[in-house]
Amino acid sequence: MTTSLPVSAQTAAPGSPSRAGGHASFQKARRRASTQALLLALPLILFLLSTFIAPIALLLARSVQNRxxxxxxxxxxxxxxxxxxxxxxxxxxxxxxxxxxxxxxxxxxxxxxxxxxxxxxxxxxxxxxxxxxxxxxxxxxxxxxxxxxxxxxxxxxxxxxxxxxxxxxxxPDYLLAAVDAQITPQGSVGFVPDNASVYRQAFLRTMSISATVTFLCLLLGYPVAWMLANLPAKSSNRLMLLVIVPFWTSLLVRTTAWYVLLQPGGVINSLLTGLGLTTHPVPLIFNRAGVLIGMTHVLLPYMILAIYSVMKSVSPVYVRAAQSLGAHPFTAFVRVYVPQTLPGVGAGCFLVFVLALGYYITPALLGGAGDEMISQLIAMQTNTQLNWGLAGALSAYLVIFTAIFYFIFNRIVGIDRLRFG
Structure with missing residues (x-):
């Protein structure tokens, strides 16, 4: 007696022609969908290549070219x-x-x-x-x-x-000159004395200013983000406008406003003198203080938004549970709440630090002769000295340092695992 298999069993049988045809159709559909997605993204890819990737690559290539x-x-x-x-x-x-x-x-x-x-x-x-x-x-x-x-x-x-x-x-001349080194007449590589070093000091100064601005943004931004995350939604949305509004204002306008406020005869010094806190104007501009104030004001919203996005997803149940078990409110905040917000803190610190490394307008307007950052020296080489090779070498070191910082930060904090809500 012959028993025939059901149609579904015949279709599902391994190696059957219908199963192979279905797999081929599925792969063909996937390839078609991938091609369509690539075609949709192609204008954006070409735009990024022509306006962002290619200019950077050409500038970095200048660091070793000698034409x-x-x-x-x-x-x-x-x-x-x-x-x-x-x-x-x-x-x-x-x-x-x-x-x-x-x-x-x-x-x-x-x-x-x-x-x-x-x-x-x-x-x-x-x-x-x-x-x-x-x-x-x-x-x-x-x-x-x-x-x-x-x-x-x-x-x-x-x-x-x-x-x-x-x-x-x-x-290698430009790459050596960018770290205050040169080839000696004997053919070896030598560094200039520390008192004659320009670019090494500028790199250290850039990192120091960027780290200080990051710390100030974290110090000011964490309480603000906590308040926004724990207020009622209506009040939080209104206050969030104060954080977002600076993004609608030009960076040059914001920096120029600080230029006016920090003058010896500006609003801040007039207020301090009028309240009797000082007898003479406090130097707040054309020095490191002016650079830190201006850069912190510009970059603070990035820190607030990065921390707020993580704080908003932290449930208050954990802190209440710790308090119900006898923990002091401060202890519960530090040992239970803060660790859950570390992904946002890490994302904000990384974002602010990297942005601060390449800042130009704020240090140029508010800083003094001893506050030049690498971006200002690059601009001077391209606009005044017309030395594109040295500008490319300085840019190459800045890119390399940013990549190294990203690698270290990723290994320590795990930026690829940071969550934003």
């Missing part, structure tokens, strides 16, 4: 690359130097080359400019005596070694 001499004096660059660096070059090298100076002067690239060489060795710009101006117009039977007669430094091997290093690409 000034290779682009302006290609023949001399190739000869310098083949030169062993011993003694003074031969007549052929001097002839290439003369032709390179003439060509760069005619194309208007001599200033760019001079600026690059002056970065490697001070007063090199004057050497190139003077030699180019007084270079004989007619070809010389021997260029070496003619150039040495113009300036004795052309007879120094060190001058040519500097040009050889400046013609090499990629180069």
């Amino acid at each position: 000034e001499m290779p682009d302006s004096m290609p023949a001399l660059t190739r000869a310098l690359d083949a030169w062993d660096g011993r003694g003074t070059p031969d007549e052929h090298m001097f002839a290439l130097l003369a032709s390179g100076l003439k060509e760069a002067q005619e194309t208007g690239q001599l200033g760019t080359v001079a600026r690059r060489l002056n970065f490697a060795q001070p007063e090199f710009r004057s050497l190139l400019m003077r030699s180019a101006r007084h270079l004989p117009a007619r070809p010389q039977p021997a260029w070496k005596p003619a150039l040495v007669e113009l300036d004795e430094r052309w007879n120094s091997p060190e001058t040519w070694r500097v040009m050889k290093r400046a013609a090499a690409s990629p180069t």
Whole structure:
């Protein structure tokens, strides 16, 4: 007697053609859905690549690029690359130097080359400019005596070694200069004295200011977030507007407002003097105090919102249970409530610290000469010195430091496990 399987059993049988066809259809539908999602996100991806990722990558690439001499004096660059660096070059090298100076002067690239060489060795710009101006117009039977007669430094091997290093690409010069280091004449790496250090001190100053601002934001933001999380919904929503409103105001406007308030004759000093608390204006601007006040005011909402989002999800049952078991209210708050809010504290501290690292407007307007942060030095290199290589090196170190801080913070706190509500 033959017994036939039900239709459902035949369909569910492993390896059956209908089951394989259903799996293929499912995979095809998934691929179609993934393709549609990618196409929808493609405009945003292209926008981020063209306006955010690509400019940052190009700036970071400038930290090792060295195209000034290779682009302006290609023949001399190739000869310098083949030169062993011993003694003074031969007549052929001097002839290439003369032709390179003439060509760069005619194309208007001599200033760019001079600026690059002056970065490697001070007063090199004057050497190139003077030699180019007084270079004989007619070809010389021997260029070496003619150039040495113009300036004795052309007879120094060190001058040519500097040009050889400046013609090499990629180069470590900018990355070394960004930490106040340089290649010595002997070929080793040496650091400038501490009293002449500029960029190392700026990095330390940037980290110190960022850490202080983070601590002040946490100190002020935690009580505010707790109050907002524990007030009735109607009152909390009204007070939340005071936290959100600063986001609707331009950063420059907020910083300029503090510029007016902190003046020696401003509102704050007038109030302190009128109340008899001080007899003379307190210095609150163009120093570290002004930078901390301005940056704390701007970044405080980020800390409040990060902590509030976690506090709102913390149930008050745990604190009441601890108190019912005999714990003091303060003990119950510290040992039961605070640990549950640590994810928000960690997220707020990380967000404020990272944002503070790259601040520019507030320190530039409210700070003094001793409060320059790395962002100000980067802006100076791009806008004033036109040294994009050094600006790229400083930016690279700032990006590397941020990535290291994220890695350490993630290992200690676990930022990928932080919850926001």
